[in-house]
Amino acid sequence: MEVSIPNKHKDFFHNVYDVVRLIPKGRVTSYGAIAKYLGSPRSSRMVGWAMNAAHNFSDVPAHRVVNRNGMLTGKMHFSSSTEMEKLLSKEGVSVSNDKIEKLNSVYWDPTHELEL
DNA sequence: CCATTGACTTAAG
DNA sequence: CCTTAAGCCAATG
16 A cells, blocks of 8 residues: 555645644634745645645644635535634634634734744 | 646735 | 736646
8 A cells, every 4th residue: 555645745745734733722824824934935725735635634723724815715625614613713713704803813824923 | 748626825906 | 895817836637
């Protein structure tokens, strides 16, 4: 069994997973921020792709990753369409109309928080 | 190999 | 504030 999981870009994917796991509770970040932190600000879509595969990892809180506008674009990829919103709300993140309220207050930018 | 798609972002109206 | 268009990168068919 050499092809159970595509390990081709595990570096990029693993990097994404690491950052997502570091997101504090009650905070959220964007795909672009993670991509930028990884050195590829144009690969924001790839972060989303990584998240899609992240379902194989139980330690990746994908519900804390939203788009730049704070919109829950990936809610449809969860178990239920309301699961993501429910999880965020449970962590103290106000969500309205599939969008995060006061995004500026809960936004967590790895490049800013983890800047070296 | 070319075409289409996607959990995105930025710019312009 | 919302909509439309274009750009970008990798996976999938």
